Amino acid sequence: MRNMLEALAYIHKHKVVHRDLKPENLILASKDNDYDLRIADFGLASFLKQDELLKLRCGSPGYVAPEILEDTGYNESSDIFSAGVILYVLLTGRQVFRGYNLNEILLKNKNCDVEYPAKYWQKISDKAKDLVSKMLTKDPAKRITTEEALAHSWFTQDETEIND
Numbered sequence: 001m002r003n004m005l006e007a008l009a010y011i012h013k014h015k016v017v018h019r020d021l022k023p024e025n026l027i028l029a030s031k032d033n034d035y036d037l038r039i040a041d042f043g044l045a046s047f048l049k050q051d052e053l054l055k056l057r058c059g060s061p062g063y064v065a066p067e068i069l070e071d072t073g074y075n076e077s078s079d080i081f082s083a084g085v086i087l088y089v090l091l092t093g094r095q096v097f098r099g100y101n102l103n104e105i106l107l108k109n110k111n112c113d114v115e116y117p118a119k120y121w122q123k124i125s126d127k128a129k130d131l132v133s134k135m136l137t138k139d140p141a142k143r144i145t146t147e148e149a150l151a152h153s154w155f156t157q158d159e160t161e162i163n164d
Contacts, residue, residue: 001083001086001087001090002150002155003035003036003037004021004026004037004039004083004086005083005146005149005150006150007037007038007039008021008039008076008079008080008083008146009146009147009150011039011045012076012079012146015047015048015049015076016042016045016046016047016048016076017045017046017047017048017054017074017075017076017078017079018039018042018044018045018079018082019044019045019046019054019056019058019059019068019078019079020041020043020044020045020058020059020060020063020082021039021063021079021082021083021086022060022062022063022082022085022086023086023089024041025039025040025041026038026039026040026086027039027040044058044059048075048076052075053072053073053074053075054073054074054075055071055073057069057071059078059082061097061102061105061106061109062085062095062096062097062105062109063082063085063086064078064081064082064109065077065078065079065081065082065140066081066109066110066111066112066138067140069106069109069110070110074140075140076146077140077141077143077145078140079146080135080143080144080145080146080149081135081136081137081140081143083135083149084132084134084135084136085097085136087128087131087132087135088114088132088136091124091128091132092120092121092124093120094120096114096136097109097113097114112136112138114133114136116129116133125154127152127153127154127157128154130152130153130154131144131149131152131154134148134149134152135149
């Protein structure tokens with residue numbers, strides 16, 4: 001997760017928005033190292049001009065940020081939302097937005113209908129839950145940035161805290 005956020009920080013610094021982050025677009029660079037991660041498939045990526053909001057509705061159902069589905073305009077914060085969905089999936093093994101059909105999934109996605117069932121979250125640390133919730137904040141203006149995410153206590157805790 002740290003590697004993905006560092007890669008996002010790099011592309012965001014260069015005013016690039018990926019717009020389709022999902023596990024299928026993450027590649028391990030080596031069979032020997034599961035830490036060396038690459039973000040792939042920049043086919044939907046776009047450059048962001050100063051103070052501009054992007055308008056094209058794109059991304060993958062279940063991973064796309066609500067503001068993209070609401071057609072209100074968006075920026076690099078939409079990638080943080082998608083990264084938060086990926087972190088949720090990594091921690092729980094479950095999709096954030098589930099439904100019986102694509103429309104149901106997209107509606108939950110658009111409404112940012114995020115649940116944290118105790119069955120899956122009871123063994124997850126409070127720091128991890130806090131980071132996920134800040135990444136999955138519906139309002140992009142209140143959503144954590146890549147730099148803030150990388151400085152989050154979940155990443156900065158020492159090993160003794162991890163085992164507690």
